[in-house]
Amino acid sequence: MIYTKTILLSLLWLSLATADVVAQMWKCKNQNPNLDNLQYSQDDALALIAQAPLTKTENESGYPYFFNNGYDNLGRVKDPKNNPPLKFPAAHCNNPTKRSKGGGGINDHYLLEIPISPQDHPYPFGNRADPQFGLARVIYAYPDKTFCGIVAHPRGSQGSLELCQQCKNASSVHSYLDIQGGGVTYGSSYRGGQRNALLNNDPSFFHASIMTALIKWATKAIKRPPSQPLCFPTSGFRNIPPSEVLEEERFAHFKQGQYYPANIGDVLDSKYQIVGKLGFGSTSTVWLACDLEGHRYVTVKIYTRSNGNEEEFQIFKQLNLGSSRHPGHAHIRRALNIFTIPRSGGDHLCLVQKPMWESFRDLLYRNPSHRFTEDLLKAGLMQVFLALDYLHTECKLVHTDIKSDNILQEIEDKSILESFTQAELANASPRKFVNGMPVYASRRFDLPKVFGRAVLSDFGSAVRGDERRNHDAQPNIYRSPEVMLKTDWSYPGDIWNVGVMVWDLFEGRHLFYGNDPDGKGYSTRAHLAEVMGVLGPPPLDMLQRGKRSHEFFTEDGKHSFRTDCA
Template sequence: MPRRSHSPPRQLPEAEPEEIYGPETQLEEQGFAWYNPDKWYPVEIGQVFESRYQVLLKLGFGSASTVWLCRDLNLHSYVTLKFYATGHRQASNEEKVLDYLWHVASDHPGRNLLRSIKASFEVAGPVGPHLCLVFETLGLSLADIREIAGGKVPENLLKGLIYALLLGLDYMHSEAHVVHTDIQDGNIMLAITDTSILDDLVEAEWALPSARKIVGDRIVYASTGLEIPDDPGDPIICDFGDARVGAGPFEGQVMPDLYRAPEIILGMTWNEKIDIWALGLMIWDLFEGKLLFNTRLRDRTASRAAHFARMVSLMGPPPDDLLERGSSWREFFDEKGKLMIDGEIPESSLEEEECNLEGSDKQDFLAFLRKMLQWRPEDRLSARELMEDPWLNRQYAED
């Protein structure tokens, strides 16, 4: 069969946009303090990059990039382009880590559960080059799923997601020797099993172009959202901008504040077990519909102390040998070993705060969580060990 030739770019829609916002509206990335228009590439719908990738619509944005659904005019397929802000530290690191992962020789089934890079290129911007990474297009994130589902992910769906994530983490930790450092629901996306949902999305964009705001010589677009598919694909671990490669141990501050493992807060060296801690917190957040640690104060030191006090209330005091390994324990304890925090430490427990299960189901779920939420990194089970957990593997009868 002869190969199809390069497709011509699609003509822009003639319909008027859904809405054009005025200068008083801060649209999408504009509403955040980290946004600097000089450092963000002004991608436009219809634009073609590398004589190959035509931009069709905006999928989203983050603190370092914007993400776009595009058409590969050579391969006649959808791809996602991620445009990094100029000079952002995550850009080169993500490209380096993804390139490393691509070249790891392995037949581990978890290899396919990490996002892989198709290509990369640079475009010139007003104050420097912008790195663009090319990916296969994925669907909703677990954060999206939770929001659409009303704040919680059902148990039967969650178990399948957890098992697949553990498979991906086992490959990442045991064979690729990569620590992600930012496991959270926004960085786990579902594979797309039926690309017709993307066809529908593009046709809807052409029938009624997305809302936007014109700012000088650039356009800021509203993102186009996906819906939960009838047949969701596997969860894929994404966003390797803060990942580390190697056996470790590593040093330095990583992880989002509310997901930080004890060893990060205490100024210890760390390894892949911080991903296991974060996975435990993410599972709680998805299943319970609330953050286990949610203290945010204006003063960062006070926030850290309150966060640490919450850990103590849920897990009991940290082992002395753990404190001795860290450099920051004096922020939280005096010379007599008393925790320094204003007011009383609120007494609580996972049993009191878990509200979806009862009886042995509740006990088994919390036992599973406690295999991840341990003070000492070495006391947390590995991803492979967690895959054998009874709660995770138990089959529930249909209602």
């Protein structure tokens, strides 16, 4: 019964997480021509700018589709005390204004302003005979360049705003962005809106068809030249003695020459400079690198020769097909790039991703009690379930390998990345050379000042959820009854997986071990016996669907294995 409560508690937290997301959705108030219904406060706008996802229904929308920035149809501030407009200083194309929510470059929001000449446009503002010029304000997040909003303002609201010369030279959105045909829509054709409400309201709103072009322009406007590579020390480091086995040197693939001979300071794919080593595995090494073109830190996972998981790379493509507006999108670790290092004897596939801090498992062992607090567990599970909802509903994928090692924490405190680099420059990592092959000691990140959100990672075992399958999956101690009995399984297997993992995090030990009494280690019969000890026997219809049920149960549903397994 304790286990049942744990599962129910997990599902309760899932429902709470879902309710929290719904609460952040903004209802479309554009069904009434009263302009008061079109306003959002500055505090609400800033608080929800990154959290309010768009919906696909006619009567709902997230920020900023129906956002008029606190102005009335004459360009006057309607309620400066209770509902002030957003205030931005002058915006320059080459040095855009930054509004930082989290600091350190996280969720920074930039503003670019473009003049508009509605006389040149088939849809003049307000459908008036003598429309005035306005400003298109493009708000987006950097470095991800996530689109946040466009708002058009009449001349009266411009005040002393100053534009760069490049923007001043543009006479219209169409000519400046080289957009052919329509692109700005007003009136009844606007999504979810009523004609009167829009025609009587300045600022006017842009239809989604122009948004992509505007954000592409904004991205080009702030593009910086590539950074120069750093010069890392090539001497002064500690030489590891030949007798000491270091990291990947222990694996057979190393002895076979399958690892790529990466060196700190190398530039991969003409833009990723290796800064230091983060970790290793039996088929790869992982490095912190500086993206010289993107001016950001990334991780580069270099696979051993011909050992890149092609199926996993296809999964990464699938992960990008889901809506970025889904609240779980931010809790999935996606691929930024995939490239190949050509090499005689076999190429090396490389996976580029955002750097992450430690996993839930690492965090667990940082606590002397080896347990999560209730508050930490609730917050973490909410984010894991958001990630799973995105994975299941948007991408139609089942993870199948959810464990504390695969739930990472995003790096909110960017200073630890720079500290890592400076530490490598000042105190080069220990290393050794084996037959000319370099082997580096891994370096850890410092403890961040602020912890980032939880991110689900490692999709090497993910499969399509809309296809029938009954193959073995999941870590042994987290296997669901459907997997153990070889019945068809799908998305619910991930929920079981999380429910069992909760016990590890909260109790500091496994709920099920599956240790066979014969002393042979893990066995399915021992695991099933433990599950039955908590939940009782499986339903008869499940047993009838299981291809392995006959190994453990009689036709009438009674178990046929030794009772001492339980």
